[in-house]
Amino acid sequence: MIEDIELETLINDVYEYYGFDFGSYSRASLKRRVSRVIALDGFKHFHEFLSKVRYDPEYYKRMVDEITVNVTEMFRDPAFYTVVRNEILPLLGTKPFIRLWHAGCSTGEEVYSMAIMLKEAGLLHKCLIYATDINATVLETAKQGIFPLRMMKEYSENYRDAGGQEDFSSYYIANYGIAKFNEELAQKMVFSQHNLVSDTSFNEFDMILCRNVLIYFDNNLQKRVINLFDESLAVLGFLALGTKETIKYSIAMDKYKQLDKEKIWRKVK
Amino acid sequence: MEKSKIISGCKVVIIGGSAGSLNALMQILPEISKLNGFAIVIVLHRKSTDDQTLEELLALKASIAVKPVEDKVVLKPGFIYVAPSNYHLLFEKNETLSLDTSEKVNYSRPSIDVSFESAAEVYGQTLVGILLSGSNSDGTNGLKAIKASGGTIVVQDPDFADMSFMPNNAIQNTTPDFVLNNSELLELIISINN
Numbered sequence: 001m002i003e004d005i006e007l008e009t010l011i012n013d014v015y016e017y018y019g020f021d022f023g024s025y026s027r028a029s030l031k032r033r034v035s036r037v038i039a040l041d042g043f044k045h046f047h048e049f050l051s052k053v054r055y056d057p058e059y060y061k062r063m064v065d066e067i068t069v070n071v072t073e074m075f076r077d078p079a080f081y082t083v084v085r086n087e088i089l090p091l092l093g094t095k096p097f098i099r100l101w102h103a104g105c106s107t108g109e110e111v112y113s114m115a116i117m118l119k120e121a122g123l124l125h126k127c128l129i130y131a132t133d134i135n136a137t138v139l140e141t142a143k144q145g146i147f148p149l150r151m152m153k154e155y156s157e158n159y160r161d162a163g164g165q166e167d168f169s170s171y172y173i174a175n176y177g178i179a180k181f182n183e184e185l186a187q188k189m190v191f192s193q194h195n196l197v198s199d200t201s202f203n204e205f206d207m208i209l210c211r212n213v214l215i216y217f218d219n220n221l222q223k224r225v226i227n228l229f230d231e232s233l234a235v236l237g238f239l240a241l242g243t244k245e246t247i248k249y250s251i252a253m254d255k256y257k258q259l260d261k262e263k264i265w266r267k268v269k
Numbered sequence: 270m271e272k273s274k275i276i277s278g279c280k281v282v283i284i285g286g287s288a289g290s291l292n293a294l295m296q297i298l299p300e301i302s303k304l305n306g307f308a309i310v311i312v313l314h315r316k317s318t319d320d321q322t323l324e325e326l327l328a329l330k331a332s333i334a335v336k337p338v339e340d341k342v343v344l345k346p347g348f349i350y351v352a353p354s355n356y357h358l359l360f361e362k363n364e365t366l367s368l369d370t371s372e373k374v375n376y377s378r379p380s381i382d383v384s385f386e387s388a389a390e391v392y393g394q395t396l397v398g399i400l401l402s403g404s405n406s407d408g409t410n411g412l413k414a415i416k417a418s419g420g421t422i423v424v425q426d427p428d429f430a431d432m433s434f435m436p437n438n439a440i441q442n443t444t445p446d447f448v449l450n451n452s453e454l455l456e457l458i459i460s461i462n463n
Contacts (some may be wrong), residue, residue, distance in 0.1 A: 001386070001390065005308075026367045027362065028367055028369075028387050028390075029363050029369040029371070031390075032369070032371075033371070069369065069370060069371045071368075071370050071371055071372055076355075158318075185345075193406050212370045214340065215340045215356075215370070216369070222341075242354075243338045244338070244368050246339060246340070
């Protein structure tokens, strides 16, 4: 594990050389991630790694891709998706046009999960799904809708636990260890790079999903990002976070009403 | 139990376990009526889809309150905290807990090594790490980290563990301060900071 002072040096240098501010990231996780990439790339000393980051913009990009966590799955927390399917989609369905934003979508597993549910609810044709991430590499994967075949057993169980009734394997074509999801699902998806730390609101949405992203931020940055979501959410729109995340320390709670025990809030004013 | 080393100044007791460790906790926790100025953090291997069952079960059995772990919750002495399913549990310098969904470690999320190593960084010699029953090598590296930071490491006696692999692996690769059966573990936890 690297030293605290080394981590702070890296944070300062990255800000100075590239303008990206990791200063508001949770330190415990960031420290593990940085230590991991140093070991992975075979650096013997921290200073070698640091000068590579400073002077090689390509390597800097790789480092950012590696230290941001990109582990995601389809229908993670089936109970969450059940509530979306049964309680939220019927409400969204009354609108002529539905805008969704997956913030921090990583390789897109949750975006495709949502698209499957929208399709089954007969709503996909009138949706526009914005999916953003800070990491351009994962967005390329997300665009293609190609996920490891070995994960499909678990995903199809999640899908069924989330109330899915169709044959899950009908949504993809299996080939050489990969599952390529039907292009029809991606037709309404728009992928673009967006940085929650520094970028601003870019549209108004009926639902914003940002699950297990805020856990990597400290309280101040969480507050800023929640306010960014608030600015980007239509009245009566929904905000969905990860099962262990909350908005209650970040925003006036009389503006939002929580749905059951799920981490979904409706903007009421 | 050797009485030569009395643990004082402890802030956190972190307990890791896998298969068979719930049994031990079910015997130990109901007998603890208060924690003397420290918190207990429990990191068990559990099904990724398990929502709150483990927390509810432990809350039912334990006499002390089990606090639900949410991101950035403040770690307060006197309570039990349980690592949620499908997240790694980490410790921040400002005495809050944070969560991480990164890759599994030792096929596990939560991983005991991850939490032990992170706790060792923050709590150093004010940390006690206890490793219980299991059939996986998770926890051994974490105990090493706790020891290296000056903390106390305790392993469940493999002869009394439902699954001996995990405690055995730890005993072979670390130098535990104590190797204890369940009633001795209870005695140790009660004696901390007394």
